[in-house]
Amino acid sequence: MAKSGTLEVGAIPYDVFDTVIAKYNGDPTAIISILQDIQEHLDYVPKDGISYLAEKLGVSPAKIYGIVTFYAQFRLQPKGKYIIMLCEGTACHVNGAKMVGKAIEEELNIKGGETTGDGNFTLEKVACIGCCSLSPVMVINEETYAKLTPESTRKILKEYQEREAAAQN
Amino acid sequence: MQQGKTVIKVGFSTCGIAAGGNKVYEVLTKGIAKDNLQVVLQKTGCIGMCYLEPIVDVITPEGNLFSYGGVTEENAIRIMEEHIKQGQPPEDLLINKEREEVVGQQVRIALRNCGIIDPESMNDYRESGGYKAIEKALLEMTPEKVIDEVLRSGLRGRGGAGFPTGLKWRFTRQYQSNQKYLVCNADEGDPGAFMDRSIIEGDPHAVLEGMMIAAYAIGASEGHIYVRAEYPLAIIRLDKAIKDMKEAGLLGNNILGSGFNFTLKIKKGAGAFVCGEETALIASLEGERGMPRLKPPFPAEAGLWKKPTCINNVETFANVPWIILNGAEKYAAYGTEKSKGTKVFALAGKAKRGGLIEVPMGITLKEVIFGVGGGIRDDKKFKGVQLGGPSGGCIPESLLDTPVDYDSVGKTGAIMGSGGMIVMDETTCMVDMARFFSNFVQNESCGKCIHCRLGTKRMLEILNRITEGKAQPEELDLLEEIAYNVKEGALCGLGQTAPNPVLTTLNYFREEYVSHIMDRKCPAKVCYELLTYTIDPELCNGCRRCSKRCPTEAISGNKKEPHVIDQEKCIKCGNCFDTCRFKAVLVD
Numbered sequence: 001m002a003k004s005g006t007l008e009v010g011a012i013p014y015d016v017f018d019t020v021i022a023k024y025n026g027d028p029t030a031i032i033s034i035l036q037d038i039q040e041h042l043d044y045v046p047k048d049g050i051s052y053l054a055e056k057l058g059v060s061p062a063k064i065y066g067i068v069t070f071y072a073q074f075r076l077q078p079k080g081k082y083i084i085m086l087c088e089g090t091a092c093h094v095n096g097a098k099m100v101g102k103a104i105e106e107e108l109n110i111k112g113g114e115t116t117g118d119g120n121f122t123l124e125k126v127a128c129i130g131c132c133s134l135s136p137v138m139v140i141n142e143e144t145y146a147k148l149t150p151e152s153t154r155k156i157l158k159e160y161q162e163r164e165a166a167a168q169n
Numbered sequence: 170m171q172q173g174k175t176v177i178k179v180g181f182s183t184c185g186i187a188a189g190g191n192k193v194y195e196v197l198t199k200g201i202a203k204d205n206l207q208v209v210l211q212k213t214g215c216i217g218m219c220y221l222e223p224i225v226d227v228i229t230p231e232g233n234l235f236s237y238g239g240v241t242e243e244n245a246i247r248i249m250e251e252h253i254k255q256g257q258p259p260e261d262l263l264i265n266k267e268r269e270e271v272v273g274q275q276v277r278i279a280l281r282n283c284g285i286i287d288p289e290s291m292n293d294y295r296e297s298g299g300y301k302a303i304e305k306a307l308l309e310m311t312p313e314k315v316i317d318e319v320l321r322s323g324l325r326g327r328g329g330a331g332f333p334t335g336l337k338w339r340f341t342r343q344y345q346s347n348q349k350y351l352v353c354n355a356d357e358g359d360p361g362a363f364m365d366r367s368i369i370e371g372d373p374h375a376v377l378e379g380m381m382i383a384a385y386a387i388g389a390s391e392g393h394i395y396v397r398a399e400y401p402l403a404i405i406r407l408d409k410a411i412k413d414m415k416e417a418g419l420l421g422n423n424i425l426g427s428g429f430n431f432t433l434k435i436k437k438g439a440g441a442f443v444c445g446e447e448t449a450l451i452a453s454l455e456g457e458r459g460m461p462r463l464k465p466p467f468p469a470e471a472g473l474w475k476k477p478t479c480i481n482n483v484e485t486f487a488n489v490p491w492i493i494l495n496g497a498e499k500y501a502a503y504g505t506e507k508s509k510g511t512k513v514f515a516l517a518g519k520a521k522r523g524g525l526i527e528v529p530m531g532i533t534l535k536e537v538i539f540g541v542g543g544g545i546r547d548d549k550k551f552k553g554v555q556l557g558g559p560s561g562g563c564i565p566e567s568l569l570d571t572p573v574d575y576d577s578v579g580k581t582g583a584i585m586g587s588g589g590m591i592v593m594d595e596t597t598c599m600v601d602m603a604r605f606f607s608n609f610v611q612n613e614s615c616g617k618c619i620h621c622r623l624g625t626k627r628m629l630e631i632l633n634r635i636t637e638g639k640a641q642p643e644e645l646d647l648l649e650e651i652a653y654n655v656k657e658g659a660l661c662g663l664g665q666t667a668p669n670p671v672l673t674t675l676n677y678f679r680e681e682y683v684s685h686i687m688d689r690k691c692p693a694k695v696c697y698e699l700l701t702y703t704i705d706p707e708l709c710n711g712c713r714r715c716s717k718r719c720p721t722e723a724i725s726g727n728k729k730e731p732h733v734i735d736q737e738k739c740i741k742c743g744n745c746f747d748t749c750r751f752k753a754v755l756v757d
Contacts, residue, residue, distance in 0.1 A: 029456040032439055036398065070458040070615075072440030073398055090361030090555065090591045091517035093605050099743065106720070127442065127609065129399060130363035131187045132515060133219035133523030144187035150747055 089128030214371020216284025283371030323509025328482030379486030557586025562673030621664030
């Protein structure tokens with residue numbers, strides 16, 4: 001559960017909140033769309049902004065927090081530069097998604113829902129991305145990788161890591 | 170479509186794009202511009218042969234179709250050079266014969282335009298008879314007549330429950346209210362199903378026209394499409410289609426001069442499986458947590474904002490214009506006595522030809538899997554097929570002659586569901602499958618009722634213990650008991666059906682559970698805690714690939730001499746098995 005009383009003031013991008021709230025005329029029933037728009041702008045829903053949003057919409061912070069944590073789409077932490085969406089749908093599961101997931105976790109040393117220390121990769125395990133006939137599948141940002149094996153997965157991740165390392169130098 | 174020109178179509182659904190369709194499209198675009206080729210390049214939806222994507226169709230001005238599958242960037246250049254420029258279609262890339270085999274066995278009503286028209290072109294849709302049905306309904310039929318037609322067609326809800334669509338419309342119509350709503354349920358959450366995504370991506374106007382007809386029938390002036398946020402391409406295409414409809418005067422007031430008013434809104438879901446349940450979906454539309462509500466009152470009486478609301482699934486709507494245009498009798502000619510028409514299935518898992526198919530109700534599972542689906546990949550042995558996703562069940566080989574219709578499938582303990590059909594072979598562990606689905610429903614349980622919230626949790630814990638080899642024999646009975654209790658006591662469809670995968674696998678594959686518990690063995694060699702890895706000294710040449718990959722340094726041995734695995738240290742990750750090039754690592 002959320003720790004109460006630890007709100008850090010000042011870091012909240014009020015302008016983004018205000019623009020989005022205005023777009024929906026401050027309608028509290030549009031809360032899911034409002035949160036989706038905020039996340040689209042900021043990549044996540046800052047926990048500290050929830051009270052501000054609640055005040056503007058005239059609902060309780062608990063209600064908004066309840067919605068944010070109910071729906072899988074919302075994140076309370078910023079994500080990495082590359083989002084790895086690993087499909088864990090049925091078709092991917094029977095074709096070995098578990099081993100692919102293990103390969104990613106080992107290679108990047110993170111678990112589902114976590115971000116690497118350098119902020120480069122976030123691993124998200126999702127239910128189904130609907131490419132069942134190409135399973136097992138992962139999507140890194142916009143790019144889809146199909147018919148994965150643990151080996152090919154490691155290779156793909158290494159390529160990303162090398163690209164990042166080259167960009168650093 | 171332009172007359173007199175060759176048309177090139179590239180499969181541009183999520184599956185086609187994932188397989189590289191966008192790169193092929195780019196290559197073709199550049200090639201056509203460079204050589205100023207006199208052809209029309211188009212995007213189209215998914216023909217359903219997802220395993221052969223990217224698919225490129227070349228249609229000559231005479232209407233002859235040349236279909237190419239698995240097209241790479243190099244092959245795209247060959248198609249342009251050899252086919253378009255020299256008039257010599259590269260035979261080795263053609264899939265016409267296979268396409269005939271796969272598509273020829275189907276009856277495509279909901280999928281009638283998918284993979285054929287450009288989904289982003291309203292003109293294409295109109296040229297294939299689009300918006301003729303709403304014209305007929307608005308100008309020649311009363312709402313009662315429309316309902317009667319749909320009722321007589323025998324169309325039942327394609328989202329899974331199979332409630333007669335016409336009846337649902339009649340119930341909603343009979344309630345008097347100053348405002349009624351129509352909702353399209355496009356929250357396709359069943360992992361392993363992609364019928365609705367493909368229909369929206371391939372033929373969005375068909376769904377929207379179906380919605381217009383339904384709205385007219387029930388007397389609704391406002392429509393909502395609740396679509397998964399995980400389907401960005403579907404949302405883009407719906408957006409474009411709605412914009413085009415507005416421009417063409419098909420949305421707004423006094424549509425086609427008939428006095429019928431209708432507006433459409435897209436609402437993105439935020440990732441909650443339970444929102445496929447209609448009262449949870451309504452709660453989500455109202456900006457609440459998507460938790461189911463008690464029925465009655467049913468949505469037909471008090472749904473969205475407590476107004477009469479009718480909710481139908483994507484595929485249901487896609488059938489409606491065809492029924493209105495071709496008549497109820499023609500639709501009802503397909504199928505069985507109680508399940509009329511056709512059904513779209515997403516065939517995946519270990520089927521050779523994974524993809525989207527539409528077949529008449531009543532054909533057998535065997536015909537679907539071994540006929541249209543081409544059998545099992547790598548010619549392995551068929552073990553079972555999961556119908557209806559996490560709410561459905563696993564049907565064994567002995568029941569392969571079961572006809573695919575609501576009642577026959579229901580009798581097996583599975584459900585027809587929305588159309589996910591996952592084929593499993595001898596390498597699939599049924600206990601692991603049951604665990605997989607229980608894990609899914611446990612994660613997705615909204616937590617409102619105790620049976621689902623705690624019952625699925627206890628079931629998952631037992632299944633985890635079984636797959637880890639820690640379960641006691643009496644836990645099997647306990648698992649069954651909890652499963653029946655959850656089924657009877659849960660508030661909504663999610664909980665009531667959540668035990669189905671467990672109950673059907675217990676019923677048909679009980680011996681696998683017993684091996685896990687009594688022998689501590691996983692016959693399919695999937696549950697890794699139960700596996701033992703050893704190295705065959707005859708086959709091992711001491712290359713050291715495995716010992717380098719072992720995370721716990723459990724493998725030892727001198728270079729160029731057979732290695733051994735220390736069972737105390739082994740964590741059964743399987744890295745050695747995957748790495749060995751000489752098949753020297755054995756698993757039992």
